[in-house]
Amino acid sequence: MEEDKLLPNKQIVLKKFVQGCPKESDFDLNITNMSTNIRDYGSNGVLLKNLYISCDPYLCHLMRPARLSSFLQGSFVPGSVVTGYGVAKVIKSGYEKLKEGDYVWGVTGWEDFSWNSNPEKLLTKIETTDVPLSYYAGILGISGIAAYVGWHEICAPKQGEIVYVSSAAGGVGHLVGQFAKMSGCYVVGSSSTNEKVDLLKTKLGFDDAFNYREGDLRSQLNKHFANGIDVYFENVGGDMLDEVLGNMKLNGRVAVCGMISQYNLTEPKGIRNLFSVIHKRLMLQGFSEQDYRSTAYAEYAKWAIEQLRENKLVYVEEVIPGLENAASAFVGIYHGHNIGKRFIAVARD
Amino acid sequence: MEEDKLLPNKQIVLKKFVQGCPKESDFDLNITNMSTNIRDYGSNGVLLKNLYISCDPYLCHLMRPARLSSFLQGSFVPGSVVTGYGVAKVIKSGYEKLKEGDYVWGVTGWEDFSWNSNPEKLLTKIETTDVPLSYYAGILGISGIAAYVGWHEICAPKQGEIVYVSSAAGGVGHLVGQFAKMSGCYVVGSSSTNEKVDLLKTKLGFDDAFNYREGDLRSQLNKHFANGIDVYFENVGGDMLDEVLGNMKLNGRVAVCGMISQYNLTEPKGIRNLFSVIHKRLMLQGFSEQDYRSTAYAEYAKWAIEQLRENKLVYVEEVIPGLENAASAFVGIYHGHNIGKRFIAVARD
Numbered sequence: 001m002e003e004d005k006l007l008p009n010k011q012i013v014l015k016k017f018v019q020g021c022p023k024e025s026d027f028d029l030n031i032t033n034m035s036t037n038i039r040d041y042g043s044n045g046v047l048l049k050n051l052y053i054s055c056d057p058y059l060c061h062l063m064r065p066a067r068l069s070s071f072l073q074g075s076f077v078p079g080s081v082v083t084g085y086g087v088a089k090v091i092k093s094g095y096e097k098l099k100e101g102d103y104v105w106g107v108t109g110w111e112d113f114s115w116n117s118n119p120e121k122l123l124t125k126i127e128t129t130d131v132p133l134s135y136y137a138g139i140l141g142i143s144g145i146a147a148y149v150g151w152h153e154i155c156a157p158k159q160g161e162i163v164y165v166s167s168a169a170g171g172v173g174h175l176v177g178q179f180a181k182m183s184g185c186y187v188v189g190s191s192s193t194n195e196k197v198d199l200l201k202t203k204l205g206f207d208d209a210f211n212y213r214e215g216d217l218r219s220q221l222n223k224h225f226a227n228g229i230d231v232y233f234e235n236v237g238g239d240m241l242d243e244v245l246g247n248m249k250l251n252g253r254v255a256v257c258g259m260i261s262q263y264n265l266t267e268p269k270g271i272r273n274l275f276s277v278i279h280k281r282l283m284l285q286g287f288s289e290q291d292y293r294s295t296a297y298a299e300y301a302k303w304a305i306e307q308l309r310e311n312k313l314v315y316v317e318e319v320i321p322g323l324e325n326a327a328s329a330f331v332g333i334y335h336g337h338n339i340g341k342r343f344i345a346v347a348r349d
Numbered sequence: 350m351e352e353d354k355l356l357p358n359k360q361i362v363l364k365k366f367v368q369g370c371p372k373e374s375d376f377d378l379n380i381t382n383m384s385t386n387i388r389d390y391g392s393n394g395v396l397l398k399n400l401y402i403s404c405d406p407y408l409c410h411l412m413r414p415a416r417l418s419s420f421l422q423g424s425f426v427p428g429s430v431v432t433g434y435g436v437a438k439v440i441k442s443g444y445e446k447l448k449e450g451d452y453v454w455g456v457t458g459w460e461d462f463s464w465n466s467n468p469e470k471l472l473t474k475i476e477t478t479d480v481p482l483s484y485y486a487g488i489l490g491i492s493g494i495a496a497y498v499g500w501h502e503i504c505a506p507k508q509g510e511i512v513y514v515s516s517a518a519g520g521v522g523h524l525v526g527q528f529a530k531m532s533g534c535y536v537v538g539s540s541s542t543n544e545k546v547d548l549l550k551t552k553l554g555f556d557d558a559f560n561y562r563e564g565d566l567r568s569q570l571n572k573h574f575a576n577g578i579d580v581y582f583e584n585v586g587g588d589m590l591d592e593v594l595g596n597m598k599l600n601g602r603v604a605v606c607g608m609i610s611q612y613n614l615t616e617p618k619g620i621r622n623l624f625s626v627i628h629k630r631l632m633l634q635g636f637s638e639q640d641y642r643s644t645a646y647a648e649y650a651k652w653a654i655e656q657l658r659e660n661k662l663v664y665v666e667e668v669i670p671g672l673e674n675a676a677s678a679f680v681g682i683y684h685g686h687n688i689g690k691r692f693i694a695v696a697r698d
Contacts, residue, residue: 270619277635286626
């Protein structure tokens with residue numbers, strides 16, 4: 001057992017509350033010291049060495065003065081280290097179900113080392129380690145379970161249905177499209193660049209895809225969904241949602257996973273097409289992967305690992321090395337810079 | 350058997366497409382002749398003497414140039430007789446399942462006599478006639494089944510939940526409130542006059558009620574739902590929906606039955622609070638009673654008749670006598686003039 005010592009700890013700290021879209025200047029990179037003596041922190045927690053941290057759109061909500069209580073982690077205050085989902089290695093443990101050397105995924109800090117005082121609630125032990133550990137910051141973490149429960153539980157798909165996925169080349173979207181194909185649906189995705197549109201069509205098995213920034217949205221939807229949409233997997237919000245509501249078929253379902261276009265506006269765009277909800281008997285359902293970690297995650301992860309091993313599922317991840325690049329990597333997701341799941345590699349083991 | 354003859358037939362005719370809110374001047378009262386010889390109409394239909402016709406908010410959607418295909422009846426064109434839900438007596442029948450003297454409810458014309466060419470689809474035979482027949486234009490017709498399936502199927506209530514019903518003194522709302530109390534919920538209703546608010550509290554068993562026109566809506570909702578809303582039965586739309594979304598609790602449900610505040614606007618009000626759908630995991634579900642007539646209606650009607658006989662359910666209906674008053678009665682529902690279910694008495698038998 002190593003001796004207790006002080007480790008230099010690089011941290012991404014929220015400098016001030018975010019206004020509008022997060023900017024690199026909203027964050028500081030600080031270096032502090034982290035004691036490896038777990039008696040310094042109280043009992044039942046674990047000391048983590050962080051490996052991979054996930055760049056997730058929802059994080060901006062925790063960077064503003066308004067407190068949202070429905071997230072597993074709390075909102076940030078200026079001066080506090082950013083927290084989010086990631087993959088880490090246990091280096092000291094006061095929690096009986098985790099031991100030194102175990103790998104975990106869950107809520108951790110954007111820093112080299114984190115003390116996690118509530119591992120039971122915030123962390124999941126990684127049982128299968130012969131897949132890349134970074135997968136637990138994406139396809140085997142919240143992106144995967146969000147895509148899976150969103151698709152199977154919320155969308156309740158039927159074979160042959162017409163499916164639309166927005167932000168389809170994103171960390172969740174590119175999985176939803178593949179799940180939808182496995183369910184026997186016709187799947188169209190949209191994205192913000194032609195490169196990503198190509199990826200959807202050539203590598204990810206989408207039946208069709210379009211660049212929503214090229215041309216009028218209504219015309220694009222009318223063209224790609226001449227007979228309407230049965231299931232919409234919503235990642236975007238705003239005008240996209242409004243136009244899609246006008247294109248939904250009778251008894252359509254909208255799984256509301258994200259609304260990235262709206263997160264950084266002073267005032268969200270008003271949605272005018274909600275009468276469609278009545279006259280087409282639509283269902284809109286918001287959900288959070290948080291609610292499924294104890295019920296659906298284990299089964300999903302087992303299934304997804306099998307699919308990955310048999311090359312039946314394509315996973316696109318984009319690694320940004322180093323905490324010093326975390327702020328710019330994070331900010332970039334609000335501008336569509338990522339392809340697939342973007343994460344920061346803090347350390348490799 | 351009566352001899353075939355020509356009957357004078359008073360009709361409410363759509364004079365021109367409705368713009369904005371329906372006005373009395375959008376309608377004409379015409380008198381034509383109706384042959385009682387069913388061979389004049391083709392086979393399988395029935396000739397109806399109309400008794401009661403229901404004033405339903407959805408009808409305005411069928412009075413505009415846009416064609417909505419999700420309603421049981423078709424859209425109107427200028428010059429055509431208005432159709433809607435009502436109660437009628439069969440006076441001639443070419444349809445094997447209905448005979449002369451039977452009573453029916455379903456889609457019929459706003460006129461003294463109607464030829465119904467598709468009774469199988471449009472009409473339901475009235476089996477129990479020892480309750481007022483007008484009830485089949487309301488509590489035993491579409492208002493009742495809408496309230497019942499909306500409450501039980503869509504809201505999926507749990508005992509002790511906090512429920513909000515807008516337009517609570519309307520034909521559907523005043524039933525939903527009573528169903529919610531039967532389910533063991535705490536129920537608050539809103540309405541447009543103090544008279545109706547009193548009715549909700551003193552006669553209809555609502556735990557509380559308020560006049561939404563008196564004072565700031567947000568403050569009223571905050572006051573009446575200090576701990577948030579589990580279930581919202583939506584009849585109003587617009588600002589009401591927007592503010593309610595901000596007051597919903599985690600895992601809340603919104604049964605979207607109507608949006609009467611929005612029906613006659615040139616452009617619907619934009620709803621800005623839809624991010625609540627994600628972070629509170631809300632479900633919004635539109636529905637139509639049309640989809641439940643063959644599955645849930647018979648059981649519902651049996652139950653409702655029992656409740657009425659045992660005085661466990663209060664039904665508020667408001668009769669407007671005479672087709673000549675139909676247009677003003679109909680127009681008035683968009684201004685909150687009705688109390689409970691408003692219908693036109695065309696004839697008493």
